[in-house]
Amino acid sequence: MMGTDHRINIEKLSDEICRSIFNHVAFQERSEDERERLTDIGDKIANKCKGLPLAAKVLGGLMQSKRTREEWDRVLSSELLPQGDFSGDMEFVGEQYLHVLAARSFFQDFETDEDEGMEFKMHDIVHDFAQYMTKNECLTVDVNTLGEATMETSIERVVHLSMMLSEDELFPKSIHKAKGLRQPLDPALETLRLRSCHCLICFKQLTCIRSLNLPWSSIKEIPYEVGKLIHLRHLNLAYCLELESLPETTCDLCNLQSLDVTFCRSLKELPRAIGKLIKLRHLGNDGSGVDFIPKGIERITCLRTLEVFTVCGGGGENESKAANLRELKDLNHIGGSLEIRNLGGGKEDASDAAEAQLKNKKRLLRLELYFNHNQDNGILIEALQPPSDLEYLTIDGYGGLELPNWMMTLTRLQGLKLFDCENLEVLPPLGRLPNLESPGIELVEGEKAPCWIFRYRKR
Structure with a gap:
């Protein structure tokens, strides 16, 4: 006592x-x-x-x-x-x-x-404790634990699976018993190189999957059966360098929240009915071979991430299928980084840009604008006014004579890069922006025009 x-x-x-x-x-x-x-x-x-x-x-x-x-x-x-x-x-x-x-x-x-990517670590003791607490829900399958007896003891209760197999191993048949499987974490990339039928096992049997991560896989196509995974929230295909197409049935994934095709260089198009994915919040397409965003993107009003938007104008073959800048108007949750490519000139493009209302995207922190060296870019760039909280701005290939009037409203700007803007005659008083240093001038390799770089002013 x-x-x-x-x-x-x-x-x-x-x-x-x-x-x-x-x-x-x-x-x-x-x-x-x-x-x-x-x-x-x-x-x-x-x-x-x-x-x-x-x-x-x-x-x-x-x-x-x-x-x-x-x-x-x-x-x-x-x-x-x-x-x-x-x-x-x-x-x-x-x-x-x-x-x-x-x-x-x-x-x-x-x-x-x-x-703005974040990395952090978990202490070994915390990691071991987390593994202990989830031992009945999480399973790691590798070369050393591939035995059927080991897997059959717990596979029916597994909801998270990590597969790390070599080229010689086949897709375990006992995976079929994992009816509650929700999230195959980092599945073996080599497994999917063997035959597409191994991929079909996921799509035909494991219909409860919430997250499917296939980064760095050498698959060339996703089977049309992917549309059956109606509970799928996350589809990660980043760095699938040989992936050539996504089936239209991808747009049947009514609960999909993130689609990552980052650096899928062989992928030239996204499914045309992408506007059906009204719950999509993150579209990672930086470094991919995708030439345009399909029409209908305006319907995905909860979109938080759109890494690259390419303007298709001038009567190109993709113009009839591609979204224009005005479709960004209601996507005001877009944040982080946005790169807009192939910006032309003229009143029509400027009208679309004005409709995009970039200044209303309050979460946008980094904007990169790539122009086509047209002297009429001056009209267009004025219509591309970003939010005042923007922190980083890149302007490339701009053909106008002066920078836009909105430049001095970016009071939080920490970084400014001007690449190949060879017609610029005068710069605004950028030194008045509180977070910018004096400009540094560098020559970009392979280019004659100088690169003006303004960096964060440390206090």
């Missing part, structure tokens, strides 16, 4: 000290400009912590990755404590979970690359 005759009741922190803890974490390594712009919202968010120090620390950690004022407003308006809705944005919720886990040392060694 233990007891005490003297107890100390710990009071809550004052609002001032709570805000101090929140600000110390939330504004770590931020510029003075960001502090000034976000402090008023930050104080209101900190007040929601109700004097709890752990809440202030965790909430401050959450806000470290929030870049735009819109994101801070959303946290302020959400019922974050003790439990929140987060406006129904699953990416926002997922990111919040990630930062809470990071604050509790579940993840560590965070690194962010120049493309």
Whole structure:
């Protein structure tokens, strides 16, 4: 028996000290400009912590990755404590979970690359514990654990499968018993090189699959049976260098949320009925051979990621099948990075660009504009005004004489690159933008025109 005759009741922190803890974490390594712009919202968010120090620390950690004022407003308006809705944005919720886990040392060694990609590690002890807790749901199949007896003991209860097989192994027949299989994680790439029938096993038998990851596979086509996987949320085909086509039945995946064909260089077209994928949130097509985005993309209003949009004009063979810039009008959730290629000139293109309303894409942080050296580009670029919170801008092949008037509204711009803009006669007073350094001039290999590079001004 233990007891005490003297107890100390710990009071809550004052609002001032709570805000101090929140600000110390939330504004770590931020510029003075960001502090000034976000402090008023930050104080209101900190007040929601109700004097709890752990809440202030965790909430401050959450806000470290929030870049735009819109994101801070959303946290302020959400019922974050003790439990929140987060406006129904699953990416926002997922990111919040990630930062809470990071604050509790579940993840560590965070690194962010120049493309805003994030990498982090999990400690071995945490990883071993996670494996122990999920031993009845997750199964790893490799060369050493391929025996039928081993697999039959647990395969019927498996919901997540990782397959790492060599070229000599066949697709295990016992996989057919995994009726509850939802997510084949990193399946063996060599397995799918053998015969397409191995791929068909997934499409015909494992109809509960939610996520199918086939990166770096040498498959040349996806069977039309893919349309039967009606529960599929994520289809990862990144770096399938020999993939030549996607069947139209891909558009029957009514629950698909992400489609990744990054660096599928042999893939020239996306399915024409892509507009049917109204739940699609992420389309990764950077580095692919896809020449255009099909018409109907305007229907996918919940799209968060669209890496490359190529304009098809001038009466080309794909013009009748391709979406034009005006179809971006209602896709206001697009964020991260957007690259627009083959920008022409003239009033018609400028009209489409104006309809696109890029300035309403508040989540857009990086924009790359590739022109065709037309002197009429000046009309077009004015219509391509991005949101004022844009952080990185690249202009390539621009044929106009001067930069657009909206350039000086980009007060958060940290990086500006001007490639092969040989007709430019004068630059605006870019030194007035608070986060840009003085320009550096470099020669791009193989090009005669200089490349002007403006970098982030560190305070």
